[in-house]
Amino acid sequence: MVGSIEAKSLQSNGSVQHNGLNLEEKLDEFRRLLGKSDKDPLRIVSVGAGAWGSVFAALLQESYGGFRDKFQIRIWRRPGRAVDRETAEHLFEVINSREDILRRLIRRCAYLKYVEARLGDRTLYADEILKDGFCLNMVDTPLCPLKVVTNLQEAVWDADIVVNGLPSTETREVFEEISKYWKERITDPIIISLSKGIETALEPVPHIITPTKMIHQATGVPIENVLYLGGPNIAAEIYNKEYANARICGAEKWRKPLAKFLRQPHFIVWDNSDLVTHEVMGGLKNVYAIGAGMVAALTNESATSKSVYFAHCTSEMIFITHLLAEEPEKLAGPLLADTYVTLLKGRNAWYGQMLAKGEINRDMGDSISGKGMIQGVSAVGAFYQLLSQSSLSILHSEEKKPVAPVESCPILKTLYKILITREQSTQAILQALRDETLNDPRDRIEIAQSHAFYRPSLLDQP
Numbered sequence: 001m002v003g004s005i006e007a008k009s010l011q012s013n014g015s016v017q018h019n020g021l022n023l024e025e026k027l028d029e030f031r032r033l034l035g036k037s038d039k040d041p042l043r044i045v046s047v048g049a050g051a052w053g054s055v056f057a058a059l060l061q062e063s064y065g066g067f068r069d070k071f072q073i074r075i076w077r078r079p080g081r082a083v084d085r086e087t088a089e090h091l092f093e094v095i096n097s098r099e100d101i102l103r104r105l106i107r108r109c110a111y112l113k114y115v116e117a118r119l120g121d122r123t124l125y126a127d128e129i130l131k132d133g134f135c136l137n138m139v140d141t142p143l144c145p146l147k148v149v150t151n152l153q154e155a156v157w158d159a160d161i162v163v164n165g166l167p168s169t170e171t172r173e174v175f176e177e178i179s180k181y182w183k184e185r186i187t188d189p190i191i192i193s194l195s196k197g198i199e200t201a202l203e204p205v206p207h208i209i210t211p212t213k214m215i216h217q218a219t220g221v222p223i224e225n226v227l228y229l230g231g232p233n234i235a236a237e238i239y240n241k242e243y244a245n246a247r248i249c250g251a252e253k254w255r256k257p258l259a260k261f262l263r264q265p266h267f268i269v270w271d272n273s274d275l276v277t278h279e280v281m282g283g284l285k286n287v288y289a290i291g292a293g294m295v296a297a298l299t300n301e302s303a304t305s306k307s308v309y310f311a312h313c314t315s316e317m318i319f320i321t322h323l324l325a326e327e328p329e330k331l332a333g334p335l336l337a338d339t340y341v342t343l344l345k346g347r348n349a350w351y352g353q354m355l356a357k358g359e360i361n362r363d364m365g366d367s368i369s370g371k372g373m374i375q376g377v378s379a380v381g382a383f384y385q386l387l388s389q390s391s392l393s394i395l396h397s398e399e400k401k402p403v404a405p406v407e408s409c410p411i412l413k414t415l416y417k418i419l420i421t422r423e424q425s426t427q428a429i430l431q432a433l434r435d436e437t438l439n440d441p442r443d444r445i446e447i448a449q450s451h452a453f454y455r456p457s458l459l460d461q462p
Contacts, residue, residue, distance in 0.1 A: 027064050027071060030261045034160055041072045045155045046163040047174060049077035049126070049148075050372045051235040052194050053165020054135040058143040058239060063264060065144075074147040075165075076155035081126035083117070083136065087370065091129070091139045092118035101142050105132060108145070137372040141236040153181045161190045164211060167373035168197025168283070169366075171211045175218035182219060190254055191215055191226045196282035197375040200382040206389040207460040208324075208382070210279040212250075224251035227258065228275055230282045232337035234345050241266045247334070249275045276459045277325050278334065284320060285339040286348045286376030287383055288313040291415050293343075293352025294429045308433050309411075314339070315441035316409045320387070322448035323405060323455050348376035355418075356426040362419065377419050384416040392455065394447075408444060410435065 031042050042064075046057040057075045064071040083091070092114050095101050105111040110132050116122040126136040127150050133143040149155040156162060156178050166174055171193075182189075195211035209217075212226045231246030238244045245268040248255050252273065259271040272278060292309055299305035317335060321328040343349050351374045354360040360368065366377045384406060386392075393402035406413060414432040417424040 023063055024067055024070075026261055027067055030257055031070060033257050036160075039069070041068075041070055042161070043159050044071075044073045044161040044163065045149075045159040046073070046075040046165050047152075047156065047178070048165030048167075048170075049075055049130055049135060050165055050167070051135055051137045053163065054130065054137075054143060054146070055235040055239045056163055056165065056194060057146055058133070059264065059267065060262075061146060062144055072147075074149050074155060075130065076149050076152055077127050077130060079125070079127050079150035081136065083124040083126060083129060084369065085120060087136070087139060088114075088117040088124055091124075091134060094139055094142065098142060101133075104145075108132070137370060138236050139370075141239055143239060152177060157181045159189055161192065164191060164193040164195055164215060166195060166211075167375055168195045168199070168211045168214075169373065169375070169378050171195055172199075172214040172218055175215050179219040182221075188221050188225050190258070191219075191221060192248070192258070193226065193228050193279075194230065195375075196230060196279070196286060197379055198280060198283045198382045200386040202385075202389070205457045206386055206391060207458055208276075208280055208386060209460070210276055210283075212275060212279060213460065223275075224253055226250065226275075227255055228279045228282075229262075229269070230278065230338070232334070232341040234341060238267055244268070245270065247272045247278060249273065249278045251275075274330075277331060280324060280459065281321070281331055281335045282338060283375070283379045284317055284383065285335060285342050286346075287379045287412065287415065288317060288339065289342040289346055289348035290352040290355075290374075290376045290380070290419070291411055291429050293349035293354075294356040294418075294426045295352075295433070296349070297353040297356035298426065298430055305430075305433070309429075310343075311441045312433060313411050315444040316411055319405075319408060319444050319448045320383070322453040323387075323392075324458055326454050326456070347371045348374055351376070352426075362422055380412070380415045381420045384412060384420070386458065387412070392458075394453070408447070 027042065034042065036042055044060060046053045054075065057073055060073050065073065095105060095114055105114065113122060113124065117124045127148050129136070130146055131148045133145050135143060164171060193211045193215060197211065199209040201207055201209055212228050215221065216223045216226050227248055227250030229246055229248045231244065233244040233246060243266050247270045248259050248262065249272045255271040259269045263269045291313060292306065295305055295309045314336070321331055321335065325331055350371065351368065366374045368374060387406035387409065388404045390404055392405055394405055395402060410432050414424065414428050418426055418428055
């Protein structure tokens with residue numbers, strides 16, 4: 001049953017064992033690493049209640065929530081976000097289609113408010129429904145009940161682990177506020193960022209700022225305590241126990257213990273030392289997912305058109321990774337896997353489709369009801385700004401003169417003109433594919449592979 005703590009799990013050797021002792025041993029082992037005393041619970045807070053942040057908190061609650069003296073988890077979200085009537089009506093349908101959820105709400109004396117909201121007699125709020133296990137960004141997938149806190153200071157002041165479930169565009173601001181509440185702390189918390197997005201800074205040299213770097217700068221928490229977790233997955237599917245994997249990236253001190261602590265039979269967590277590059281790649285695939293959605297909508301899901309787009313967008317991504325990574329070939333698998341799942345079912349591809357169909361427009365902003373923040377939009381602006389700097393010029397393959405790297409990325413340039421400057425319509429993405437002056441995508445890859453492209457300064461590395 002979704003929303004309950006599983007008592008048994010299938011072990012790797014094929015035998016079924018009681019899960020409680022196994023989980024308690026994992027919890028005790030991690031608590032010892034943190035130096036927790038017997039009466040001092042491990043305190044985790046998820047900051048931000050989007051789909052992935054909410055699911056991450058729910059997974060931990062289901063795994064360890066039964067050990068109340070040893071483990072506590074809460075989730076922070078801003079108060080006051082009203083649930084619109086249409087969503088309230090749909091939520092009521094979801095509740096009544098699931099007997100387990102219906103019974104749970106009745107036991108908690110929480111069902112009546114959903115009836116009243118369905119009838120239009122009261123307004124529900126996002127933090128209110130999250131306590132009952134409903135994330136506003138994915139009401140079709142009920143979660144387990146969660147402890148929700150709307151006061152940021154109360155949420156974070158004593159947390160051992162803070163999970164960043166915020167969009168990259170909000171990360172710096174919120175963690176600057178959090179830093180005010182940590183001035184008296186004796187020990188530094190561990191921070192796990194789930195955010196996929198970037199900012200660009202031009203001084204002293206053009207470089208990318210990732211969410212983990214924003215957090216480090218805002219709080220002063222040592223970078224060895226700040227990690228990134230991401231992978232090719234969809235939040236709702238992970239919660240529904242579909243097999244998935246992810247990587248936790250950062251310093252060895254915490255990434256290996258955390259990988260073991262977070263790992264579940266259906267959710268395999270690997271560890272990797274390359275923090276910044278994996279973070280950047282998570283933001284890069286969102287850029288091209290938006291374009292893929294546009295192409296799909298404009299061509300009536302033409303397999304041929306989508307494959308043409310995929311050839312061009314992957315060649316641009318490979319081109320960009322050669323600028324950003326010393327060993328870009330190591331990123332090929334994770335980047336393509338993350339791109340693939342985002343094109344299939346991600347919110348950025350959905351956003352591109354809806355724009356092309358005219359069902360939403362740019363004036364509605366980047367935060368869309370029922371979907372949350374579309375992080376690919378800000379990433380388009382950040383990557384374009386970075387790669388348009390003349391100080392990063394490369395030699396043009398045909399004209400034999402220095403050009404900014406963005407000149408070799410026609411898809412990125414077109415998305416910038418559609419989404420940021422708005423000087424072109426979504427139809428421009430098809431024109432970019434049909435432009436007879438475009439080089440073979442393979443040529444772009446060969447150019448990147450044949451030059452000393454790597455620019456460590458782009459990731460603010462020496």
